[in-house]
Amino acid sequence: MTTPQALKRIILPQALAASLPNLSNSVIGMLHGSSLAFTVSVVDINAKAQIVASTNWKFFESYLAAAGIFWGLTLLLERLSAVIEKRITLYNRGGIT
Numbered sequence: 001m002t003t004p005q006a007l008k009r010i011i012l013p014q015a016l017a018a019s020l021p022n023l024s025n026s027v028i029g030m031l032h033g034s035s036l037a038f039t040v041s042v043v044d045i046n047a048k049a050q051i052v053a054s055t056n057w058k059f060f061e062s063y064l065a066a067a068g069i070f071w072g073l074t075l076l077l078e079r080l081s082a083v084i085e086k087r088i089t090l091y092n093r094g095g096i097t
Contacts (some may be wrong), residue, residue: 013088016088017088017089020085021085024077024078024080024081024085026075026079028077028078031073031074032070032074034046037064044068045069045070049062049063049066050062061062065084
């Protein structure tokens with residue numbers, strides 16, 4: 001087996017399976033930390049909720065909608081990473097038939 005074949009078939013799948021939980025946690029952390037980007041004039045979900053709330057004085061509803069969007073995106077990313085992790089770690093459990 002050549003070195004590129006060994007990397008593709010053995011080393012990279014094991015490395016991805018080991019690093020996927022940390023990678024997905026980092027992505028979710030960046031999603032939640034993206035509200036700090038508003039200080040650099042990037043409009044994100046939280047900033048958009050603040051803009052909408054200041055125009056129609058419905059702060060609770062706009063922040064509740066933003067929280068729902070954050071929660072939905074987080075749940076989607078968690079489920080997606082769980083499915084990918086389950087597919088990748090199938091080889092480690094010996095469950096191939």
